[in-house]
Amino acid sequence: MQTYAAELDKCEDTFIQAFKEHPVLAHLDRLDNATLEELLLQRRLVSLHFTPLYERAICALDSEEAKEVFRWLIREEYPRHGPNHREDFVADLQEIGLSKERILTAKPIGTTQAVIDGMYNLTAYRNEGNQYYGKGYDIHTIAALRLGSEVLPSVEYHALLGELGRRYGDKEYKHIRSHAYHDAKRTKIGESGTSHSDRLSTILAGMVDNDERLYVAVRAMYAVDCIKKGFYDQFKPQERG
Numbered sequence: 658m659q660t661y662a663a664e665l666d667k668c669e670d671t672f673i674q675a676f677k678e679h680p681v682l683a684h685l686d687r688l689d690n691a692t693l694e695e696l697l698l699q700r701r702l703v704s705l706h707f708t709p710l711y712e713r714a715i716c717a718l719d720s721e722e723a724k725e726v727f728r729w730l731i732r733e734e735y736p737r738h739g740p741n742h743r744e745d746f747v748a749d750l751q752e753i754g755l756s757k758e759r760i761l762t763a764k765p766i767g768t769t770q771a772v773i774d775g776m777y778n779l780t781a782y783r784n785e786g787n788q789y790y791g792k793g794y795d796i797h798t799i800a801a802l803r804l805g806s807e808v809l810p811s812v813e814y815h816a817l818l819g820e821l822g823r824r825y826g827d828k829e830y831k832h833i834r835s836h837a838y839h840d841a842k843r844t845k846i847g848e849s850g851t852s853h854s855d856r857l858s859t860i861l862a863g864m865v866d867n868d869e870r871l872y873v874a875v876r877a878m879y880a881v882d883c884i885k886k887g888f889y890d891q892f893k894p895q896e897r898g
C-alpha cells in the first residue's frame with residue numbers, strides 16, 4: 658500500500674508544481690491593477706461553491722471517515738462566533754479598495770462559470786466507477802476535492818497574499834491568509850497531518866491499494882488541475898486582448 662501512496666504523492670506533487678508555474682499565478686506582479694482586481698472578484702465567485710460541493714460529496718460518499726472530515730471542513734468555514742469565511746473574503750477585497758457594491762454585484766465572466774460547472778461535473782455522483790473498481794466514487798472525489806479545494810487554493814492564496822502585500826500593503830487579508838496556511842499540503846499522502854488537506858491524506862492512501870484505484874485517483878487529480886489552470890488562463894494577457 659505504501660508504494661501506491663508514494664506513487665500518488667509523487668503524481669500530486671507534479672500537478673501542484675505545474676499549477677504553481679502557471680504563467681499568471683507565477684507572475685501576478687505583471688498584471689495591471691484592473692486585471693488583478695477582476696481576478697480576485699472572479700475567484701471569490703468560485704469560492705462560494707466550496708460549501709455546496711462538499712455538502713453534495715458528503716451525501717454521496719460511502720466512507721464514514723471521509724464524510725466526517727468533509728463535515729469538519731465545512732464547520733471550519735463557519736466559526737461559532739464572528740464572521741464566516743465568505744464574509745472574510747468580502748472584507749479582504751474591501752481592504753484593497755473595492756466597493757461592497759462592486760464585490761457583491763460581480764457576475765461570473767469568461768471561463769469562470771465553466772470552472773464552477775467543471776467542479777460540479779467532476780464530482781457528480783457516478784456509480785460506474787464503483788462497479789468497475791470498487792470505492793471508485795470515493796477515491797475520485799476525495800482526490801479531486803483534496804487537491805482542487807484545499808491544496809491548490811493554498812498555492813493560489815499564498816501567491817495572492819504576497820502580491821497583495823506588495824501592491825496594497827500589509828493588511829489583514831483574513832480569508833486569503835487563513836486559507837494560504839490551513840489548506841496547505843504539509844505531509845505526504847499516507848502520512849497523517851492536521852491541515853485541511855492533510856486530514857484527507859491517510860483516508861485516500863488507505864483506499865488506493867491497486868493499479869485501477871491509483872488510476873482513478875490520478876485521473877481525478879489531472880482533471881481538477883486542468884479545471885483550476887483554466888481559471889487562470891483567462892487572465893493571460895493574450896486572452897484579454
Ligand SMILES: [Fe+2]
Pocket residue numbers: 730806807836839840853
Ligand atoms: Fe480549507
